[in-house]
Amino acid sequence: xxxxxxxxxxxxxxxxxxxxxxxxxxxxxxxxxxxxxxxxxxxxxxxxxxxxxxxxxxxxxxxxxxxxxxxxxxxxxxxxxxxxxxxxxxxxxxxxxxxxxxxxxxxxxxxxxxxxxxxxxxxxxxxxxxxxxxxxxxxxxxxxxxxxxxxxxxxxxxxxxxxxxxxxxxxxxxxxxxxxxxxxxxxxxxxxxxxxxxxxxxxxxxxxxxxxxxxxxxxxxxxxxxxxxxxxxxxxxxxxxxxxxxxxxxxxxxxxxxxxxxxxxxxxxxxxxxxxxxxxxxxxxxxxxxxxxxxxxxxxxxxxxxxxxxxxxxxxxxxxxxxxxxxxxxxxxxxxxxxxxxxxxxxxxxxxxxxxxxxxxxxxxxxxxxxxxxxxxxxxxxxxxxxxxxxxxxxxxxxxxxxxxxxxxxxxxxxxxxxxxxxxxxxxxxxxxxxxxxxxxxxxxxxxxxxxxxxxxxxxxxxxxxxxxxxxxxxxxxxxxxxxxxxxxxxxxxxxxxxxxxxxxxxxxxxxxxxxxxxxxxxxxxxxxxxxxxxxxxxxxxxxxxxxxxxxxxxxxxxxxxxxxxxxxxxxxxxxxxxxxxxxxxxxxxx
Numbered sequence: 001x002x003x004x005x006x007x008x009x010x011x012x013x014x015x016x017x018x019x020x021x022x023x024x025x026x027x028x029x030x031x032x033x034x035x036x037x038x039x040x041x042x043x044x045x046x047x048x049x050x051x052x053x054x055x056x057x058x059x060x061x062x063x064x065x066x067x068x069x070x071x072x073x074x075x076x077x078x079x080x081x082x083x084x085x086x087x088x089x090x091x092x093x094x095x096x097x098x099x100x101x102x103x104x105x106x107x108x109x110x111x112x113x114x115x116x117x118x119x120x121x122x123x124x125x126x127x128x129x130x131x132x133x134x135x136x137x138x139x140x141x142x143x144x145x146x147x148x149x150x151x152x153x154x155x156x157x158x159x160x161x162x163x164x165x166x167x168x169x170x171x172x173x174x175x176x177x178x179x180x181x182x183x184x185x186x187x188x189x190x191x192x193x194x195x196x197x198x199x200x201x202x203x204x205x206x207x208x209x210x211x212x213x214x215x216x217x218x219x220x221x222x223x224x225x226x227x228x229x230x231x232x233x234x235x236x237x238x239x240x241x242x243x244x245x246x247x248x249x250x251x252x253x254x255x256x257x258x259x260x261x262x263x264x265x266x267x268x269x270x271x272x273x274x275x276x277x278x279x280x281x282x283x284x285x286x287x288x289x290x291x292x293x294x295x296x297x298x299x300x301x302x303x304x305x306x307x308x309x310x311x312x313x314x315x316x317x318x319x320x321x322x323x324x325x326x327x328x329x330x331x332x333x334x335x336x337x338x339x340x341x342x343x344x345x346x347x348x349x350x351x352x353x354x355x356x357x358x359x360x361x362x363x364x365x366x367x368x369x370x371x372x373x374x375x376x377x378x379x380x381x382x383x384x385x386x387x388x389x390x391x392x393x394x395x396x397x398x399x400x401x402x403x404x405x406x407x408x409x410x411x412x413x414x415x416x417x418x419x420x421x422x423x424x425x426x427x428x429x430x431x432x433x434x435x436x437x438x439x440x441x442x443x444x445x446x447x448x449x450x451x452x453x454x455x456x457x458x459x460x461x462x463x464x465x466x467x468x469x470x471x472x473x474x475x476x477x478x479x480x481x482x483x484x485x486x487x488x489x490x491x492x493x494x495x496x497x498x499x500x501x502x503x504x505x506x507x508x509x510x511x512x513x514x515x516x517x518x519x520x521x522x523x524x525x526x527x528x529x530x531x532x533x534x535x536x537x538x539x540x541x542x543x544x545x546x547x548x549x550x551x552x553x554x555x556x557x558x559x560x561x562x563x564x565x566x567x568x569x570x571x572x573x574x575x576x577x578x579x580x581x582x583x584x585x586x587x588x589x590x591x
Contacts, residue, residue, distance in 0.1 A: 001082055004518035006030060009085040011525045016088055017056060020045065024053040028063065028080040035077055054078060058163060060117035061266065066168040079165060087269050089521070089581050094272045098154060101275065106145040110154070110267060118158050118266035121146060121216075121259045132261055146259040150216045153271050153309060157216035158264040161206070169206075173199045211309055216263040219255040273589050274308060280586065281419060284426065285400060289392050295333055296325075296389040297400060303328060304414060316417040321408025322390065326383045383409050398422055424510060427586050431513065432481060439464070440472050444481065444504065452485065452501040473502060480512035510587045517584050524577045528570060535566055 006029045014022035027042040028034060034042065039050050057063040062084045067076045091114040099107035112127055113119060124146065125132050131139040149155045161169055177195045184191065209215065278301040286294035303325070304318045387410050393400040399418065405411035433441040446461055447453055455473070459466045476482045487499040532539060541547065542563055547554045551563065 001029075002515045002518060004515050004522060005082060005086070008518045008522040008525075009080075009082050011522055011529075012085055012088045013057075013062075015525060015529070017053075020049050021053040021056055024050055025057060025062070025080055025085065028078060029082060033077040033079045035075060039078070060084065061162070064163050064165050066164050084269070086584075089577065090269070090272070090276075090585075093276065093578070093581075094267060094269070097272055097275050097279075098149075101154075102145065102148060105141055106149055106154075109142075109145060109149060113155070113265065113267050118264050120261070121263050121265060122261040124265075125261075134258075143258055147217065147257055150259055150263075150265065151213065151257065152306075153211065153268055155216070155265040156210065156268045157260075158266055159210070166203075170199055170203060173202055214257070216260050216265060217257045218260045220258045221255055271305075271309065273585060274305065276582075276585055277420075277423070277589070278302070278305070280582065281400070281423060284398070284423070285393065285396075288396055288398065293389045293392050296329075296386060297393055299329055299333075300325060300390075300401070300412075300414065308416070317413050317415045319404065319411055319413045321412070322383055322387045322410040323408040325386055325390075326379060329382070329386060398426070423586055425506070427583060428481075428506075428510065428513065431583070432476065435479075436472060436475055439469070440476060443469060443472060444476065447482065447502055447504050452503040454499055454501055458502065479516070481509050483508075514584065514587050517580050517587075521577050521580050521584075524573050524580075528573045531566060531569055535562065538562060539566075 006026075009029055010022055010026045013025045017025075023043045023045060024039060027039055031038075031042060036047060036050055036054075039045070040047060043050065045053075054063055054065075057080075058065070062081055063078050064081060065076055065078050067074050069075075091111075094114065095107045095111045098110045108128070109124060112124065116123075119127075122132065125139075125142060128142060130142040132143075134140040134143045146155075150157070164172075174195055177198045178191075181191055181195065186194075278298070281301065282294045282298045285297045300320065303320060307318050390401060390403075390410065390412055394403050394412070399422070401412045401414050403410060404413045429441050429444065432444055443458065443462055446458060450458075450461075453461075455466060455470070458473075459469055462469060473482060477484060482502050482504055485501045485503060486493075487501060488494075488497065489499065490497040538559060541559075542551060542555065551560055555563070
């Protein structure tokens, strides 16, 4: 963890939790695991205040704990989860994503949980003044939203072991399995191997239990729900749709899934990070191909979302067929008009031949497959159009998807490892282009293509003079985008007899950029804090109950102007921090 990430986390905790929590978090971030007596020495705070700060941070899973036996007594250590602290920046984005994916009421639930950290389902009902039995329309809507949030894993059910670091959980399981095998007469190597396998299997089972579809949900007789509606059948092979209502996630005709009132839930930041990255990928599809194809790709990614968190499928490659996409593609999205007909083509004869060949190929594939249900003419035409959009995605140089077979009018694969690497590469190139210009990105692409290249050879390939590119190369080397390797041709290592090879190391370049992003975001929040401190009296006056909402009546014109200027300044700084966070999302987290 870099010093800039530590500095940013300290600022965020101070901004949202106060000085006491910031002092405790800072000590844990800078010194690692500490006990309460150690924290008292590091922070000079009394024990009760430290305990209150730890409780507040543990409520948001920013601090975890583990109890161990030392000198025949129990000792509790605390450690920070710095990524959870950083996720404070994304709370607003999480609320917006849920409002787009589900509805505004579900977003209100996520907003409430983002302020509380975690809460019982019963507390959520009480906070919004809704009845848990769903006896009125608003309460039924709250029940439905909570069920969908839990079912689609936007909310995770909190277990006591979630407050223990994963490494300590594995250590506890390892000690337990070693105690069981004390009496076994086998070699230590074999015993350790078997224990490692047992620990890995048990951790996998615990994770599978966390991601179970029914985790945090209970069955309720259908008759107990006021004004029950008829259950609608879900399409075969479809993933849970965001527009699906509560009746679409029934287990059977006699019962319905409702949230467990005693379950503690919190926001699943991993799932929401995936949604943000999918939106970023869709943005690049729109830039490279077009709006309609980006809508098709967005739906492809949304269909694959449930599989990303599946325990049974650990492969980074996921597949789907054109027919599966057709059955689940919304009817209100028009993708047919985006495919250019022959009369609009520049070379109508060649385009007509190519389109007819593609349609004939799809017709042959449709005849070869034995589908259980007949496809009408509209669905068949829709499948052909979607297949054309998928072909565009596969033919793109960025390889958003790839074709792997002909099953179901075409089988397509999405490699999320490739997508992560590709997204980082194009985002980094975009950053270099904005910082140093088109010449820099041109040189970077040549160096990436050649691996290691000497400056003279680079000048010949780029059709530039050496003195013109040397400044650009040096500037990129200063930020870590390029590195220089010396290869002497003689033992005296004379500069005239030495090759100087330029090369690019992506991992190191991304890591240095990530540190710089943390540094810049921290400076933005420091500027925001200073701006508020300079106008502290004005802010305190504007936040009075009798003035809030009536600023024009109680504040003088120069105060209103100063307040408006401050809010505009805050908006600009927070917007810039949000844009930088989008880059952090790409370079730090995997899909």
